[in-house]
Amino acid sequence: MKGKLELRITVAAIALFGLAVLGKVSTIHAQTAPSTGSEVKIDNFTFAPKDLTIAAGTMVRWINRDDIPHTVVSDDKTTFKSKALDTDDSFSYTFTKPGTYSYFCSIHPKMTAKVIVQ
Numbered sequence: 001m002k003g004k005l006e007l008r009i010t011v012a013a014i015a016l017f018g019l020a021v022l023g024k025v026s027t028i029h030a031q032t033a034p035s036t037g038s039e040v041k042i043d044n045f046t047f048a049p050k051d052l053t054i055a056a057g058t059m060v061r062w063i064n065r066d067d068i069p070h071t072v073v074s075d076d077k078t079t080f081k082s083k084a085l086d087t088d089d090s091f092s093y094t095f096t097k098p099g100t101y102s103y104f105c106s107i108h109p110k111m112t113a114k115v116i117v118q
């Protein structure tokens, strides 16, 4: 009777340990996966980084940390185009095809940068 209970506790402990290990492995995998997203900061009339290299399928999020509005518009004005972003507003776009995507701020056309999708 007592032996059976001990066996059950051992099985439960092994199962819990297994779950803990699995949880840790999936956390590490999430941290190293290339498609978790990338961020471009807009501040002081500058996109940073100016050249961003990512893997196809990555979502890029632009966030305006400047105290004036900016936009994020692809050179062809159709691939992606944000509305005017106020301070702390953000815009996201997922790049699915490899290539070089130059973009600019339509309010301040001298603000330019690019995303290189591999």
Ligand SMILES: [Cu+2]
Pocket (backbone or CB within 6 Å): 045, 069, 070, 071, 105, 106, 107, 108, 111
């Ligand atoms: Cu701007």
